[in-house]
Amino acid sequence: MAPMSSLPSKLSQRVEAVAGVDPEMRPATKPQFGHFQSNVALRLAKTEGRPPREVAADIVSRLDLDDLCEPLEIAGPGFINFRIKAEVLAAEAAAVLDDPHAGIVQTDEPRRVVIDYSAPNVAKQMHVGHLRTTIIGDCFHRVLRAQGHTVIAQNHIGDWGTQFGMLIEQITDEGIDASTLTLAEADELYKRAAAHFKADEEFAHRSRARVSQFQGGDEQSLAIWQQLVDVSKVGFDAAYERLNVLLTDDDLAGESTYNADLPVLVDELERSGVAVVDDGALCVFVDGFEAPLIVRKRDGGYGYATTDLAAIRHRVRDLDADRIIYVTDARQSGHFAQVFAAARKAGFLPGDVVAEHVGYGMVLGEDGRPLKSRDGSAAKLSDLLDLAEQNAAPSIAIAAIKYADLSSGLQKDYTFDAERMTKTTGDTGPYLQYAHARCSQILRTAEAQGHAVGAISVLAEPAEHQLALLLSRFGEIVDEVAQSLTPHKLCGYLYELAGAYSTFYEQCPVLRSEGEVRSSRLALCRATQKVLATGLDLLGIEAPERM
Template identity: 80%
Template sequence: MAAMSSQSLPASSLPAQLTERVQAVVGVDPEMRPATKPQFGHFQSNVALRLAKSEGRPPREVAADLVARLELDDLCEPLEVAGPGFINFRIKSEVLAATAEALLADDNDGIVPTDAPQRVVIDYSAPNVAKQMHVGHLRTTIIGDCFNRVLGALGHTVIPQNHIGDWGTQFGMLIEQVHDEGIDAGALTLDEADALYKRAAARFRADEEFASRARARVALFQGGDEESLAVWRQLVEISKPAFNEAYRRLGVLLTDDDLAGESTYNDDLPVLVDELEQSGVAVVDDGALCVFVDGFDAPLIVRKSDGGYGYATTDLAAIRRRVGTLHADRIIYVTDVRQGGHFAQVFAAARKAGFLPDDVAAEHVGYGMVLGTDGKPFKTRDGSAATLSSLLDAAEEVAAPNIALAAIKYADLSNGLQKDYTFDVERMVQTTGDTGPYLQYAHARISQILRKAEAEGLAGGAITVLDEPAEQQLALLLSRFGEVVSEVGDALTPHKLCGYLYDLAGAYSSFYEQCPVLRSEGEVRSSRLALCRATQKVLARGLYLLGIDAPERM
């Protein structure tokens, strides 16, 4: 049979089209559910049973009336009433074939660009200068990178902001420790700088004379003392290559161009605070300048009683710049779930001050902890806090780097982000079950079949024949890809993309077992090879959006 023209196919998925058209007639959500058995079609709805209660009529009678009113001949085979009043819907095989074929020909792999593109700022990763990236930076970096990829694919302009910790009290003690030890900060490795930080922090806690000098040093270098700033610059410069090496190992999109550390807002802080005070948004309370926001027990302190500024002040300055200079329509913060209250208050204060207009969305996406198999926060074998590199090393001990990374990223993204998850590397690297390597294996398996077909001179053509239930289900699932990606971009729920890809890999496995590809003949073989290519294409694009490699061989 000839495929329908892809130009006539709506952009939304077949299930979405069906739901919209049925709802337009019956007036309520038909609550379409996948049919439990092939003989019941592709979808079933209990809408007639629900309407029968309010209408006081037998459900089968209501169902028959609805079937008579629904005009779905272009999408479905004749509708059927089953059991006590269920309505069965079976998508026409030629519609399924045309939809899958249109996806195969689509340069955007079925992803429909938004008709309302935005400028989206994503604040993520944010390591601290002179310190090793730790396990917490794993989650923010992986999650933020996924949002970057998904929103970019949907046609938004994404502006990553790597809000590194490169300012503040810790640099007073670091610079003072460098002077006391007489070392060349520029010659340190990041490991050595991290050790320096730990020595300085311990001394700061135990030695009041040193702590006093460190605090005085903060005022000096933040006031522009060139000798102090020279050491600070050295510490920043030795940290950036280590950050970039971590990003290389993680396979994320961040570069030095995305750096926007705390230091970049330093000159803005006194101006911002003065503006808040002059406008009356901030008031002095017990010596500190505060913004009182309804719904919060304590005020947001924007200038401490000693004249210093805290994280809240910098976060307000960042919002003001992201709206005023970067022209953000949407701002997304990816940090630990425990910072949710802080950001809710900062957003409320920013709106009160007029820095965050009502038409600019601000969202905090919190994530849970990475746990060891003992159910406690993940640590290295010697019991120390886990660095990001040690966690990657642990995964690469049991799998190749791209497989290990797939395991880590999928484990991170496949659950609800706010939940803690267990870093069980032996389970995560399995090529069976709900894992990243399983999806990679599915892609490699399809690639192998297509290579073999090419070697045997079996060219695939168009998707035209979908007579078997397993190939119909695969095509139906392929039609949902763009809809799922759009939902992930709107709701920031990457676990739904993970779940979709896992279902797609499972549907392909069922198709391959039930529908011979290379051993079939003629148009059937040609169509099935094309269906393999479409599945390979969607799997590869979906894995890319998760930041996972799609290998040709495993």
């Protein structure tokens, strides 16, 4: 649902009612052309066999926009230019300032949205891949929550599987108290266990046997496993706090959550005929996919597909999800497409429940290759944060990382360049923080000088018009991000708003103006400060009062 306060939406609806087609309203390319333009007459002229300017004149003659626009203009070969009245722009910007949600329209159809994101592995430090899923998922969480939806975060950590056989066996061999480990130490233990498993067949044999004991409920094995989970949670939580994301221990729903349900689910699939035995494995055949989805291996074990099906069933049946969003590496898109199709075939995912996979690209080094540690493994998340903080304070470094991650299309790869990302100029997170701090500074100075913030009432300059127009579009942009899951559009909007504020600041003296002009311009500063702060918060970025 588009926000009712969206000026483009209002204009589009009225023009479409007359023209009969979407006018595809676009911001005007230059101020002299007004605020919006439409090429609807050029498109209709081809089908009607009339000159475009004649079609445009006909549309203009039948349009009633006196309450919104100055007299309409026809330009060039038949473009229709729309210039919003100053008093309408003032009212729209004032509504944003007065709204506790800064113009974000609260949904009249609240949904229960499950977002699956972050998902680090127990006993392993978070790496560069976890950076993107965590930041992107957190942004979706914030945007949908801001609209009034119920958001249920699900951190599907890797806390079950055959790797725990070798981990538990290594701990036993070394006589380690696993509860005393840090996550970094557990990671080193994992590497030692993996090397030991590869080099020592006797150890490998014991590790495989330990898996059966562990998964069979052996108390000693489970106690060590729980210790590994607990020390990992401490490490994960430290990373989440450093990243300023919303995830907590209450959001944990790891692989182990579904362990008891897997044989039940598989039996149900087999009895219903949805799954059939093929070459010794139990499979779900889904139209459009070359290979079947294996839900029980030939050796009786279960894989990711089985757990993912169990998770979908739980999220629909027990969490009452209307919409499920998975945020993982783009390379998993085929897997999730098949899992969703199998879940629908099995009846676990009803037709009225939306399931979406949001894939993301890789983080590259300055050499254009996937970012790696010195040993060739995936770069550690903590190392990336440390690198960014060499160039800026922690809150600014986090802003730089998050904005760089979210501001390009999610499926694109992006280059991690700490020096460029932390600059307060250009298209960066710190630049938006600086714009907010600039608004705050001028408002503090005005208060110290005894100047009051008034109503947005005087919009005489083009820079004031442009700033007010952008402020009025905030709710529309947030709504688009919520529906299409495209945070780069919010980033682009905030960057444009910061640029418009900079132009306004340079061309429209605030403190040196007087009377109603000054109080109105201070109100524009306050509205810009509010929208920037709200928008940055939706990105998970702190909005500082000073920089």
